[in-house]
Amino acid sequence: MTGGLPRRRLLGLAGAGVALAGAGAAVGALTTDRPLEVANTAGLASAVPFHGEHQAGITTAAQDRMHFVAFDVKTTKREELVALLKEWTEAAVRMTNGQEAAEGGAVGGSLEAPPEDTGEALDLPASALTITIGFGPSLFDGRFGLADQRPPALIDLPHFPADDLDPKRSGGDLCVQACANDPQVAVHAIRNLARIGFGRVSVRWSQLGFGRTSSTTQAQATPRNMFGFKDGTRNVKAEETDTLRDHVWVSKEDGPDWLVGGTYLVARRIRMHIEIWDRTSLREQEEIVGRKKGTGAPLGQLAEFDEPDLHVKGNGGEPVIGVDAHIRLASHETLNGAKILRRGYNFTDGSDGLGHLDAGLFFIGFNRDSRTHFVPMQQALSTRDKMMEYVEHTGSGHFAVPPGVKEGGYWGDTLFR
């Protein structure tokens, strides 16, 4: 395998144990192109398997960093699109393995040619990189003969009250979510996929996230969002396979067939007016969220993972978790049992020119049917959530996420076969 050296330099690793584990696997990589390391939750630096029943990057333990991108497809030829998806898959397999985007890589090719890999991830470990693809509603408009394959649940999202969506941060024919424990590795992945796609796709918008705002496994601690509150305490976790089956994965009965084992991704760029929030009293902040800021305990309870009790009332018979509190409106108890796997990230995109940080939460949610899950939840939040005074939805996207890729397959092969 020419130029197939693993991107990662073993000496760059911190722990000797990790280096040893890497060394054993690196030999494998040189000879059989197997993953350097296989791990789902362990090790911030290790590799996450690309192939499987479902795409990685959904129930994978939420990594710390994200680069999300939406593309417009520029080619009008179906075969060119399919060829691109194959090339992308190949590059994604390599990069999630901790290898360079293509053979030859950043420095192994001709001196007269631009390098195959952009190079900024040389010396960096796989960093649990996952790359996840989704297909937007507009991909099914007829250009590629997919009109009758559009899943009924892949709706154009309705307008929610107080939406202030920027078309330049919304929509897209395709999306790619790259998550990793090193921001440079996530950006490297998107950059190289975009480069491979020039001429066939063009970047419509992209978003960086610098810190996870949810946990997707029970072993992970709950992180905090830019309001300073623990976020995602009641998130759907990887271990809850029944909940995933019922609320996240598209089943055979749901259809269409090509999407079985897949899911739907909703992305929302939620700008937070953090300066205003910071001038709000602690009591009001806690009442808006419905949790204590320190412990994360639901109001009226003692510890973070105590169940919120929506039937407790305080002084004057007023509900302790208010009727307009965020966690009440977003709870499955008030949403017909609907649960969403959340995988959002904090962002700060510089400032807004008025002396305020352009900061917030890039919401990513995965659900089995956005019509019964995300839409009712967002409708409840947009109309009644007291938190809406402090947030503004400025970007939006809805994508069907195909099932996982089998060895030798490619992204979307169930759709394009």
Next chain:
Amino acid sequence: MFTTTFARSTLVVAASLSVLAACGGGSTTAAGGDGGPIAVEAGDTACKVARTSVNTGNVTFEVTNKGSKVTEFYLYAEGDRILGEVENIGPGLTRRLIVEVTDAGKLQTACKPGMVGDGIRADFTVTGEGRKSVDTNQKLADATKEYQRYVNSQADSLLAKTTEFVDAVKANKVEDAKALFPVARTYWERIEPVAESFGDLDPKIDGREEVIAEGQEFTGFHRLEKDLWTTGLVADSPTVADGLLTNVKEIVDKAKTVELTPLQLANGAKELLDEVATGKITGEEDRYSHTDLWDFRANVDGSQAAVAALRPVIQEKDAALLATLDTNFKALDDLLEKQRKGDGFKLYTELTDPEIKDLAAAVDALGEPISKVAEAVAK
């Protein structure tokens, strides 16, 4: 020793179980300030409260339904004023109620099997130091009265000017209506936090187009603003104008009867500046007429009026804060007055970027100390 160790490890197991069983209704053992949680056994015919006398502070009840009917548990102050309740406790379930009891007194507990009737009552005694109510302070009482007078006067003017505006729209006097639009809104914007507290009226009167929920109609000031400045008055403009007046009348009546607490006053002063920072400084509020600076001025006026009413209290509790407020209000006033033009203000679109940036910075400078008024008032 053995028993102690054993008990501790059981606690640890129980705690970690509740962490894992995120969906299983796990409960962590309470460490209440007054001897720990009070167990309540709620049966179909009995209501056994393990302790019936506590000190002031946080009181935690762990209510277990030992009966066959869905039950509720209440803690009542005198006159059956609810201090806390937990509803909908199914048979066999245990639920928690934490109540902050600030004053000593004779309370009552009640279980309500079947969730009906007066329930099974028992006396519950609270002893210890009480906390004096802030309402007793005469200065605070004066402050709320003075602000109430301000709200009343603004509400009267709001009704008068909205009536003129509506009349002009209905008479198809477009230029008159355009001139009256920012004037009528001035009185609205001065008392906006009070008006906003009446939930569904606010979006009908002041909702911006994108804020309207699907299936809801776009009405009120901003709908007429759009008509006047973009499309010209249309067939149903008079109907929208009538609706606006009806809603404004209703809100004026309500605003005059609302009873405000000093804390609400303090928070209102802050919310008015929040309005400026998120809506007016960005030119989003009056996107068709660009009369945002009228609203800006009015929000600042309203904030100033609330601070003025609270002035003696702030002076007493935190004189340095008052000095900062005065300085920063003046700085913002000076910047705003520079943008005067004729009877009113320059349009938002006539402002340069540095001017907008300076105004935003002045609002932030004032917003920080304003956010500390509530704490000073509550001291």
